[in-house]
Ligand code: ADP
């Protein structure tokens with residue numbers, strides 16, 4: 001059983017913390033007191049004083065224990081300015097002064113104060129030593145106490161320990177493209193500033209864990225050939241109050257001296273958590289101070305004159321304080337997402353170089369079998385396979401090792417519910433194609449741009465991306481109905497193909513219902529209810545996106561009528577989706593199979609396929625009472 005060396009770590013930490021600050025305060029007071037309580041006199045370094053003496057510039061000096069004050073000659077050789085310096089123990093000094101004709105005298109130590117002054121110099125070190133021993137005894141080591149306020153940033157310099165380049169990162173091409181641009185900024189800032197382009201200050205890498213955010217930042221360092229300060233957000237938040245913010249300050253100070261350079265803050269969420277979300281007690285003061293300091297520093301330098309670019313990474317962007325995302329701070333966000341099929345193969349290729357592969361190994365096939373794997377999972381997979389091969393006493397890693405490794409890794413990941421099994425994948429494929437087919441024929445100008453069954457984020461298993469081809473501010477009734485039908489396309493496809501439905505469509509249904517509700521209650525698009533607005537309670541809140549639940553200050557009958565209208569709108573969309581999909585069942589099948597294979601279908605290839613969707617005759621004329629025309 002592990003022994004807890006300190007039953008009350010928080011309390012003793014606090015006490016140690018306070019003791020340290022008291023000690024520091026006392027010491028500081030010693031240094032500061034002469035300035036506070038005496039007239040302010042310009043200070044010069046001791047070496048300067050000696051130079052002045054040797055150059056015979058000094059008129060007279062008064063040598064005290066803690067300070068030497070001296071008056072220099074002015075241009076006419078008359079007594080002028082008075083300066084002070086801190087003495088060093090120097091037995092040669094009187095001789096030197098005498099040789100250079102300086103009039104000097106010693107200042108007697110003030111009587112009766114020696115005891116107090118002795119205490120003030122002796123006690124703080126004793127406290128320091130006590131705290132020190134306290135930490136040593138707890139086995140923590142004194143690092144915390146030693147490095148107070150110093151930034152712990154590690155500086156990577158080009159060429160150091162096998163530099164990482166963009167070639168070591170794969171499967172995240174869009175993010176890479178963005179960062180290549182950042183590297184260009186740093187290499188030839190002039191090229192951009194000459195054009196009047198503003199160099200970005202902060203770039204935030206956002207994406208699930210293990211997708212290569214940290215790796216990518218290191219690659220930027222390797223490519224850019226500029227100093228690279230790397231620190232993790234958690235390292236700012238430390239034992240001693242006030243340390244985090246002074247570390248931030250120190251970090252930026254160092255960086256500005258070395259500009260152009262990059263600061264990389266990994267796990268930004270550790271300091272950047274929203275101040276609003278930090279709870280009832282006003283949150284964690286320390287973290288808040290650190291965050292504020294970071295904001296101040298980022299505002300403090302102008303991207304124009306010092307080329308310091310702040311990179312940061314997080315896998316929890318939703319927890320970040322919005323202040324961090326404002327213009328002039330991390331105004332660029334780069335999505336580092338899980339790789340698709342091609343990306344996974346590329347990543348496997350990179351990591352397979354580290355092991356001895358048999359010729360028979362088919363990395364493409366392995367990539368096909370690992371949807372949802374992030375880069376780190378794939379690196380782990382290669383390593384597991386190598387371990388299994390070693391266990392077999394094989395000299396090479398074979399396909400069978402990979403097969404077994406996949407099972408192991410998947411078992412681990414399934415606990416984190418990130419990986420779809422074959423059946424689920426199939427359902428998701430049909431579901432997404434269902435959305436796309438319906439989306440292709442309904443009125444409106446949104447084009448279906450991409451269908452994907454690579455899991456994204458926490459909720460969505462797959463997605464269908466529709467892009468508006470022009471900016472739209474107004475949508476007509478037919479278009480809204482079309483949107484509802486499209487939303488129901490996924491579920492309808494599941495119904496047709498599998499005869500039953502899954503939980504995957506719940507978000508679609510929510511959105512369809514909300515949309516229908518808005519049509520009835522705020523757009524006046526219902527024949528039954530007329531052109532009235534029924535949702536006054538909802539109007540003024542910021543939730544005015546249809547997502548909030550509506551509490552209508554209305555009669556029960558009206559409420560019932562609204563419910564009926566909403567239901568019939570959604571049901572009409574459902575029927576429409578069903579008939580489109582039944583009519584185009586062959587296309588639904590082929591496209592879904594294709595999607596299962598490639599995981600992503602997009603762009604021109606997708607548009608070609610979708611052109612083949614036919615509108616069923618009956619519905620071509622009418623959609624719940626509204627004439628339907630394809631755009
Ligand atoms: P993150 O910071 O996003 O959590 P890391 O950069 O720490 O992920 O990734 C951990 C390891 O996984 C990397 O060191 C690398 O070996 C591997 N890896 C992750 N993503 C990729 C990728 N896109 N390409 C190649 N290797 C990757």
Ligand code: MG
Pocket residue numbers: 213214215266267313
């Ligand atoms: Mg990381």
Ligand code: ZN
Pocket residue numbers: 431435490491504505508
């Ligand atoms: Zn859906």
